[in-house]
Amino acid sequence: MNHTGDTTRTLFVDSKNRDAILFPNGNSYVLHLTTPIKNVVRVDLVSARVPNTMYNLTNGSNVFSTATSNVSLNPGFYSAYTLAAAVTAGATLALDYLVNEGHMVFSSGSSFTLTPNSTEFASMVGLTSGTTYTAALATTLDPGYTGKYIIKSSTLVDFSLNEYVFLDIDELRTPWNLDAKSIDSSTGTFSGSNSTRMFAPIVMDVGSGCIKNFHENKDYMIQATYPEPISSLQRLTIKWYDKSGQPLNFRGWNTNAFVLRLHVTDLEDRHLPPVQPLQDVEIRRIVEAMTLAVPPPAKPQRRRIPWSIIILAIFGLFLAWKNRPVPVPLQRTA
Secondary structure, X not given: OOOOOEXXXXXXXXXXXXXXXXXXXXXXXXXEEEEEEEEEEEXXXXXXXXXXXXXXXXXXXXXXXXXXXXXXXXXXXXXXXXXXXXXXXXXXXXXXXXXXXXXXXXXXXXXOEEEEOOHHHHHHHOOOOOOOEEOEEOOOOOHHHOOOEEEEOOOOOOOOOOOEEEEEEHHHOOOOOOOOOOEOOOOOOEOOOOOOOOOEEEEOOOOOOOEEEEEXXXXXXXXXXXXXXXXXXXXXXXXXXXXXXXXXXXOOOOOOEEEEEEEEEOOHHHOXXXXXXXXXXXXXXXXXXXXXXXXXXXXXXXXXXXXXXXXXXXXXXXXXXXXXXOOOOOOOOO
């Protein structure tokens, strides 16, 4: 959207400037602009810095069970090798990663069963959550496990952490940001989390515990346009969400920052009042109609006699006076 007379403002936002007493976590805070910005028609995300603190195992309690025990792990961002080491360290079963196949193998010297209880853990080891697997003797296809009972993953393991996160700014939400979802066949409604109208999606294509440095020139352009200009931008209400619509857990690493480019118009006819919700407008109209003062009754206007009628009346009176009868005096007799 292009507007004649548009100019730009650059706005720097840093979570370090928040009130840490009111907003102890960096995933939700409010900052106020030192100078309000008027008539904003478009906002660009120029750059952003946000830590990748997302775990691929967020709940490590009872991640899988065997016939004799339940196994729990510490939450964390695991790789195939660190997960294998953590499970093996429990001495219940041995777990190895077959790098050439992309599979995981549970093994033991005796027969065993295994049931993944966590969807996150099941995805990482290539099994189905809630399904009980029974170990079998290794075949010649697995020579390293001769004489052992094994359970090999049926699908490729998935330790991916390259998820999208969403920067949401209440004051800069736009109706042009949409979401694509499946429809629940029983209710006919959309299912899943909703990122519609959130300001900016950012892909976390960095390793765990690293900083994602987003930049519009090396990543992609993120722009938000507005059907009507934002009349006055005085503060920013900032939240960070994951792809499930849950607040990001920065796990104490609460430093994030970003730069915005705001396009503003300097035309006088663009100095519009804030758009009021339709419900507020209707209520205001009803109140105004009820409190409208009844105008006083109009005073009856006196009819003015035309000058022509007045002149004719005077002339008539003159003729009547002129033609009046003259009295005859009485004569005296001798």
